[in-house]
Amino acid sequence: MNNDIKTIQVDVAVIGSGTAGLTAHKAARQHGKRVLMMESGPYGTTCARVGCMPSKLLIAAAEAAHAVTAAPAFGVHAGPLRIDGQQVMARVRSERDRFVGFVLEGVDAIPAEEKLRGHVRFIAPGKLQVDEHTIVEAASVVIATGSSPIVPPEWQAAGERVITSDAVFAWTDLPRSLAVVGAGVIGLELGQALARLGVRVTLFARGAKVAQLTDPLVLAEAGKVLAGEFDIRFQTSVAHLAKTDDGTGVLLTSRDGEGQEKTEQFEYVLAAIGRSPNVKGIGLETAQIELDRHGVPLYDKHTMQCGKSAIFIAGDASDELPLLPEAADQGRIAGDNAARFPEVLPGLRRTPLGVAFTEPQIATVGATYQQLCISHAGRFAVGAVSFGNQGRSRVMLQNKGMLRVYAEFGSQRFLGAEMIAPRAEHLGHLLAWACQAQLTVHAMLDMPFYHPVIEEGVRTALRELALHLQKGPVDVPDCADCTPGA
Numbered sequence: 001m002n003n004d005i006k007t008i009q010v011d012v013a014v015i016g017s018g019t020a021g022l023t024a025h026k027a028a029r030q031h032g033k034r035v036l037m038m039e040s041g042p043y044g045t046t047c048a049r050v051g052c053m054p055s056k057l058l059i060a061a062a063e064a065a066h067a068v069t070a071a072p073a074f075g076v077h078a079g080p081l082r083i084d085g086q087q088v089m090a091r092v093r094s095e096r097d098r099f100v101g102f103v104l105e106g107v108d109a110i111p112a113e114e115k116l117r118g119h120v121r122f123i124a125p126g127k128l129q130v131d132e133h134t135i136v137e138a139a140s141v142v143i144a145t146g147s148s149p150i151v152p153p154e155w156q157a158a159g160e161r162v163i164t165s166d167a168v169f170a171w172t173d174l175p176r177s178l179a180v181v182g183a184g185v186i187g188l189e190l191g192q193a194l195a196r197l198g199v200r201v202t203l204f205a206r207g208a209k210v211a212q213l214t215d216p217l218v219l220a221e222a223g224k225v226l227a228g229e230f231d232i233r234f235q236t237s238v239a240h241l242a243k244t245d246d247g248t249g250v251l252l253t254s255r256d257g258e259g260q261e262k263t264e265q266f267e268y269v270l271a272a273i274g275r276s277p278n279v280k281g282i283g284l285e286t287a288q289i290e291l292d293r294h295g296v297p298l299y300d301k302h303t304m305q306c307g308k309s310a311i312f313i314a315g316d317a318s319d320e321l322p323l324l325p326e327a328a329d330q331g332r333i334a335g336d337n338a339a340r341f342p343e344v345l346p347g348l349r350r351t352p353l354g355v356a357f358t359e360p361q362i363a364t365v366g367a368t369y370q371q372l373c374i375s376h377a378g379r380f381a382v383g384a385v386s387f388g389n390q391g392r393s394r395v396m397l398q399n400k401g402m403l404r405v406y407a408e409f410g411s412q413r414f415l416g417a418e419m420i421a422p423r424a425e426h427l428g429h430l431l432a433w434a435c436q437a438q439l440t441v442h443a444m445l446d447m448p449f450y451h452p453v454i455e456e457g458v459r460t461a462l463r464e465l466a467l468h469l470q471k472g473p474v475d476v477p478d479c480a481d482c483t484p485g486a
């Protein structure tokens with residue numbers, strides 16, 4: 001060990017300065033404790049630098065392009081579509097830099113003695129080493145190290161044209177072609193957006209999964225709707241990747257459900273097959289806490305405490321729901337409890353809500369269909385609506401998708417929903433608020449519904465759910481007392 005190494009003592013050490021680390025730092029500091037936040041990479045957070053914000057900026061450009069291609073159906077003709085890839089990426093990058101700038105201002109405002117740069121690893125339960133320069137002795141520790149995209153080593157061998165979402169936001173122009181591997185949230189959001197921006201996109205999905213959906217009927221609808229717009233090949237896996245001879249592309253060999261192989265050339269291959277929590281190489285084996293089979297600490301999701309230890313975990317590192325609002329909530333709870341240890345308290349965990357910004361958008365609320373099949377087997381009813389003929393959706397030519405809503409027999413309590421639907425980000429919030437408020441389906445139906453609005457589709461699904469709750473599964477005839485197109 002380096003003899004010049006410095007030792008410092010703090011009350012709370014936070015590893016990572018992403019959303020979870022920043023909120024943990026802030027919460028711990030409110031107790032008047034000595035808090036130290038450590039960071040090995042760039043400041044600015046994954047969300048602002050390479051996550052939520054730049055991806056939504058790219059999607060916004062794609063929506064603008066799509067509006068032009070959709071306009072003739074309304075009798076509106078804007079002339080031939082021209083997409084300036086350099087201008088698209090310049091706006092994505094400059095607006096992204098603006099968002100990152102706000103985070104950096106916040107980091108700058110943190111006193112210098114509360115920040116330290118370097119890679120952190122545990123060397124004992126309350127002892128951390130930062131690079132080769134500092135030992136930090138901490139009464140409690142928050143692990144907020146985030147997650148990293150997964151790229152199998154054999155794909156990495158195909159060179160730098162095999163990329164992850166991080167690289168997309170560094171582009172200065174749009175590529176001509178892109179293979180996307182994985183029909184998760186990242187693959188679908190970026191794949192559809194780039195296809196709408198004129199890139200030749202093919203998405204390879206090894207199974208039939210679509211984003212975070214688990215309900216088989218919504219899944220089938222989502223697969224149909226999205227594959228109707230751009231080239232998605234379900235049940236097709238990647239057998240081999242190789243660099244082209246001139247190094248300017250990748251040869252991708254896929255294998256479909258019948259075992260047929262096909263080799264195609266793309267300018268880039270985007271690996272979007274998931275992210276793994278950053279829990280390797282941080283010395284957790286020395287921290288005396290129990291780990292699961294993936295090396296993630298076992299923790300209480302209400303206190304974020306790892307066992308009975310003075311170690312807490314938050315954000316993507318916890319491998320629970322790798323989403324920004326969860327990172328913020330978990331960070332707040334972990335930081336608060338790290339400061340008050342050993343008097344830890346359960347914090348507020350909200351109704352789960354996930355939104356994929358495809359079009360139509362995909363949203364999941366509360367318990368998923370798959371979870372209910374286990375926790376409520378035979379004890380929950382389902383209501384559904386198709387948006388194919390839903391009035392307002394049809395008016396806007398966005399009449400695609402399906403919503404399924406779930407409630408408990410007996411209590412009639414609303415439990416959750418899955419959907420691919422127009423404006424699902426808003427329907428998702430509405431239903432998540434009802435779920436967290438523990439409303440019954442009847443209480444939800446007593447709420448006001450305007451006309452003509454997409455929410456009337458939600459009411460149709462809830463009406464069917466209410467019927468099924470009363471009588472068990474029955475077919476609902478066309479609803480005579482509904483306003484047109486509900």
Ligand SMILES: Cc1cc2nc3c(=O)[nH]c(=O)nc-3n(C[C@H](O)[C@H](O)[C@H](O)COP(=O)(O)OP(=O)(O)OC[C@H]3O[C@@H](n4cnc5c(N)ncnc54)[C@H](O)[C@@H]3O)c2cc1C
Pocket residue numbers: 015016017018019020021038039040041042045046047050051052053055118119120121144145146147165186278282314315316317321322323324325327
């Ligand atoms: C393309 C993309 C789009 C997304 N879109 C959305 C969206 O629309 N909505 C949404 O809710 N979520 C979205 N997410 C997810 C969201 O970005 C993450 O859930 C969230 O940013 C996680 O925050 P975090 O604090 O856990 O991790 P991070 O922000 O990644 O912070 C972790 C920090 O820890 C540092 N670190 C790691 N190891 C060490 C170490 N050993 N020592 C010191 N420092 C270390 C890292 O450098 C990093 O700065 C998206 C993600 C991606 C990739």
Ligand SMILES: NC(=O)c1ccc[n+]([C@@H]2O[C@H](COP(=O)([O-])OP(=O)(O)OC[C@H]3O[C@@H](n4cnc5c(N)ncnc54)[C@H](O)[C@@H]3O)[C@@H](O)[C@H]2O)c1
Pocket residue numbers: 181182183184185186187189204205206207209210211212237238272273274275321322323354355356357
């Ligand atoms: N709008 C949002 O909230 C948003 C947007 C982007 C990312 N995110 C977060 O980022 C996380 C990571 O996103 P992601 O899309 O990379 O992961 P994901 O877990 O959502 O999806 C990965 C997909 O890849 C498939 N897959 C796994 N291995 C594969 C292989 N070898 N070949 C082909 N397919 C394979 C999986 O079956 C899955 O469908 C998400 O879970 C989400 O929490 C959220």
